[in-house]
Amino acid sequence: MVYTFPKGGIHPPDTKLAAAESITTLAVPDMVYMPVSQHLGVPAKPIVARGDEVKVGAKIAEASGFVSAFIHAPVSGTVQKIDKMMCASGFYQDVIVIKTNGDVWEETINRTDEVISDISLSAEEIRTKVLENGIVGMGGATFPSHVKFIVPDGKKAEELIINGVECEPYLSSDHRLMLEKAEEIFVGIEIIKKAIGVPVAYVGIEKNKPDAIELFSTIAEKHPTITVIPLEVKYPQGGEKQLIKAVTGKEVPIGGLPIDAGSIVHNVGTVFAVYEAVQKNKPLIERVITVTGKQVLQQSNFLVRIGTPVQQLIDAAGGVPEDTGKVIAGGPMMGKTITSLNAPVTKGTSGILMMPSTESKREEMANCIRCGKCISVCCVGVEPYLLMSLAEHEMVDELQEHAVMQCIECGSCSFSCPAHRPLLDYIRLGKNIVREHTKKKK
Amino acid sequence: MNTSVKKIFTVSPSPHIHSEGSISAIMYGVLIALIPAFAMSLYVFGLGALVVTATAVVSCMLFEWLIQRFLIQGKLTVFDGSAALTGVLLAFNVPSSLPLWMIVVGSFVAIGIGKMSFGGLGQNPFNPALVGRVFLLMSFPVQMTQWPQPLNGDFFADAVSGATPLAFVKEGLSKGDSISDIVPQLPHMFQMLTGGIGGSLGEVSALALIIGGLYMLYKKIITWHIPVSILLTMFLFTGVLNLVDSQEYMSPFFHIFAGGAMLGAIFMATDMATSPMSPVGMLIYGVGIGVITIAIRVFGSYPEGISFAILIMNATVPIINKNVRPRVFGAKK
Ligand code: SF4
Numbered sequence: 073m074v075y076t077f078p079k080g081g082i083h084p085p086d087t088k089l090a091a092a093e094s095i096t097t098l099a100v101p102d103m104v105y106m107p108v109s110q111h112l113g114v115p116a117k118p119i120v121a122r123g124d125e126v127k128v129g130a131k132i133a134e135a136s137g138f139v140s141a142f143i144h145a146p147v148s149g150t151v152q153k154i155d156k157m158m159c160a161s162g163f164y165q166d167v168i169v170i171k172t173n174g175d176v177w178e179e180t181i182n183r184t185d186e187v188i189s190d191i192s193l194s195a196e197e198i199r200t201k202v203l204e205n206g207i208v209g210m211g212g213a214t215f216p217s218h219v220k221f222i223v224p225d226g227k228k229a230e231e232l233i234i235n236g237v238e239c240e241p242y243l244s245s246d247h248r249l250m251l252e253k254a255e256e257i258f259v260g261i262e263i264i265k266k267a268i269g270v271p272v273a274y275v276g277i278e279k280n281k282p283d284a285i286e287l288f289s290t291i292a293e294k295h296p297t298i299t300v301i302p303l304e305v306k307y308p309q310g311g312e313k314q315l316i317k318a319v320t321g322k323e324v325p326i327g328g329l330p331i332d333a334g335s336i337v338h339n340v341g342t343v344f345a346v347y348e349a350v351q352k353n354k355p356l357i358e359r360v361i362t363v364t365g366k367q368v369l370q371q372s373n374f375l376v377r378i379g380t381p382v383q384q385l386i387d388a389a390g391g392v393p394e395d396t397g398k399v400i401a402g403g404p405m406m407g408k409t410i411t412s413l414n415a416p417v418t419k420g421t422s423g424i425l426m427m428p429s430t431e432s433k434r435e436e437m438a439n440c441i442r443c444g445k446c447i448s449v450c451c452v453g454v455e456p457y458l459l460m461s462l463a464e465h466e467m468v469d470e471l472q473e474h475a476v477m478q479c480i481e482c483g484s485c486s487f488s489c490p491a492h493r494p495l496l497d498y499i500r501l502g503k504n505i506v507r508e509h510t511k512k513k514k
Numbered sequence: 515m516n517t518s519v520k521k522i523f524t525v526s527p528s529p530h531i532h533s534e535g536s537i538s539a540i541m542y543g544v545l546i547a548l549i550p551a552f553a554m555s556l557y558v559f560g561l562g563a564l565v566v567t568a569t570a571v572v573s574c575m576l577f578e579w580l581i582q583r584f585l586i587q588g589k590l591t592v593f594d595g596s597a598a599l600t601g602v603l604l605a606f607n608v609p610s611s612l613p614l615w616m617i618v619v620g621s622f623v624a625i626g627i628g629k630m631s632f633g634g635l636g637q638n639p640f641n642p643a644l645v646g647r648v649f650l651l652m653s654f655p656v657q658m659t660q661w662p663q664p665l666n667g668d669f670f671a672d673a674v675s676g677a678t679p680l681a682f683v684k685e686g687l688s689k690g691d692s693i694s695d696i697v698p699q700l701p702h703m704f705q706m707l708t709g710g711i712g713g714s715l716g717e718v719s720a721l722a723l724i725i726g727g728l729y730m731l732y733k734k735i736i737t738w739h740i741p742v743s744i745l746l747t748m749f750l751f752t753g754v755l756n757l758v759d760s761q762e763y764m765s766p767f768f769h770i771f772a773g774g775a776m777l778g779a780i781f782m783a784t785d786m787a788t789s790p791m792s793p794v795g796m797l798i799y800g801v802g803i804g805v806i807t808i809a810i811r812v813f814g815s816y817p818e819g820i821s822f823a824i825l826i827m828n829a830t831v832p833i834i835n836k837n838v839r840p841r842v843f844g845a846k847k
Pocket residue numbers: 449450451452453454456478479480481482483484485486495496499
């Protein structure tokens with residue numbers, strides 16, 4: 073049986089050009105730029121100053137508040153400055169700049185490759201480790217992970233769902249991680265199960281990764297409470313709510329969180345980071361990033377120190393192809409365009425995609441021909457064509473009535489519209505209008 | 515490699531890829547789906563079919579161009595295929611013997627009034643080709659209901675006028691004949707399926723239209739909802755009538771294969787701009803068209819009613835779209 077979510081979805085070309093490339097380690101950069109806001113929530117507060125010497129893994133900024141995350145030095149060296157800089161998010165942000173000197177790690181970090189399967193820490197200690205090591209959701213949302221390790225009062229976690237879907241075209245960092253770090257990921261799943269206290273875990277993997285499904289299914293035989301769920305290849309299969317629906321049949325209610333349906337979802341990359349944090353005492357200072365594009369010379373999956381400038385990843389993959397029109401952090405459906413190649417990669421960067429100029433420009437939009445395509449592909453059941461015109465006319469009440477806030481910004485509607493209407497652009501605008509309006513009311 | 519020169523990259527919000535579907539791909543897809551029916555009309559009506567179709571296509575495109583260029587000075591969309599499609603559909607809905615100037619008038623009404631006056635493609639509430647056709651039917655009732663008899667391959671023969679099977683039945687019934695008197699004088703059901711019956715250009719072969727419909731289904735240009743709900747409703751409605759009194763009412767097979775049923779159900783009612791957007795809405799719309807069509811055919815004064823039925827249901831589409839909404843994910847059941 074192959075599972076999927078019931079309504080909507082699209083089948084963009086897979087284009088997983090880097091899927092066969094093993095993970096290689098990128099050289100330690102001469103300089104790193106660590107934004108203090110690489111996670112959802114309150115930015116971290118810098119605790120270092122210009123001139124401070126740091127080792128790899130040293131805390132350089134601390135979480136401020138519950139929904140926030142610690143940030144650690146990805147290289148050893150000297151703090152040069154704390155400055156504003158244009159980041160891949162498209163905004164100017166505070167960035168801690170460190171000039172590299174050697175590669176000296178904090179002694180507490182276990183740097184061996186050995187897989188440690190025994191989980192000696194208690195649930196409480198695990199949560200502390202996850203918080204202290206700055207783990208955030210690595211699938212792109214970058215929600216601080218420790219928050220998702222606590223089940224709110226009155227709620228019950230029935231299952232843990234591991235997101236190994238990677239439904240974005242082009243990206244293959246999760247796929248490679250699953251193939252190369254499978255044992256570690258299973259230990260990570262057991263750790264999270266223990267910390268949250270859920271009885272069972274499911275690993276959802278799209279059918280376009282049969283090797284990962286096979287490997288995981290074999291290992292799962294030794295883990296009676298972990299089940300691998302092969303999923304139909306359909307975008308956005310990896311959307312949190314879509315994945316929960318596909319795996320368990322349960323729907324997260326409007327405005328609710330996964331836990332309201334009894335589920336907790338973590339991405340495979342996050343699970344691996346949790347493993348390293350708990351078993352190896354290693355903070356989140358590096359991650360796997362796919363560097364790809366149709367004209368890219370060397371399709372790559374790099375293990376990269378966070379804070380490395382995008383330019384260095386691109387150079388290692390053979391440079392920017394001649395007619396590149398667009399550079400994207402993330403995948404082609406939900407990624408953000410990068411304006412400066414000096415921008416650093418962050419905890420949430422899953423890929424760098426270079427698109428040829430021929431594919432970079434949007435077609436001119438035409439009248440809506442009322443084909444209904446946008447409605448039929450929308451997995452959350454809103455009517456994009458309608459939301460677009462409501463947003464154009466700033467009709468706040470109607471926008472709310474037609475559930476504009478439920479849109480998960482998957483982009484399927486814009487992708488499918490034969491009239492090339494920028495539906496999602498306007499829906500984002502509509503969401504902003506609603507947000508502003510609610511703020512004013514308060 | 516290009517690091518020395520500072521490159522300017524495009525900045526735009528996601529998504530960064532597109533399905534590559536386009537309006538013209540849809541319109542040309544429908545035109546391709548009309549090829550079998552067009553070939554049949556050539557075979558059945560000879561060169562007249564070609565002349566009528568060409569006239570309609572050229573005048574529709576010309577009127578669209580003129581209006582966009584000189585009246586509204588908007589973007590030119592004349593090659594997106596939709597004006598050409600309106601032309602073909604208009605031609606398919608008239609007799610092949612219709613004087614050409616009438617076709618030009620019909621094209622003007624279809625494009626000028628049916629489409630551009632509302633703001634062009636997608637804004638028009640009524641199917642433009644049907645607006646043109648109904649205008650012609652009201653203005654030139656005689657010419658619009660004189661059907662040349664099929665030549666069936668004899669390309670250059672002179673056309674003889676005659677009645678369509680639907681009109682023939684209607685006339686017979688009004689004279690007081692019973693169905694069993696009328697049926698022997700009608701073309702055989704097989705002939706109605708494959709082609710070679712009197713009627714508008716495009717409705718001579720149910721089979722050719724069905725092939726076109728299957729192609730559009732395969733290309734995902736249409737879904738099954740509208741054609742199936744129309745034809746099934748017509749079939750069930752006439753089936754019940756036929757069971758009640760088989761001497762007063764024709765068989766359901768006759769109704770779905772005769773006249774414009776297939777053309778209407780597959781090509782006219784499925785026009786995206788003028789049909790509902792959701793599957794449930796489409797079913798409601800289809801059932802409505804089926805019921806009204808049969809009501810007109812059986813109880814009304816016109817022998818054929820699908821054009822009127824579609825136009826009437828076109829008018830209800832905004833109401834249907836407003837009331838039939840998809841269920842929002844996570845909403846209480
Ligand atoms: S971007 Fe929003 S509206 Fe568009 S398909 Fe995705 S969820 Fe639906």
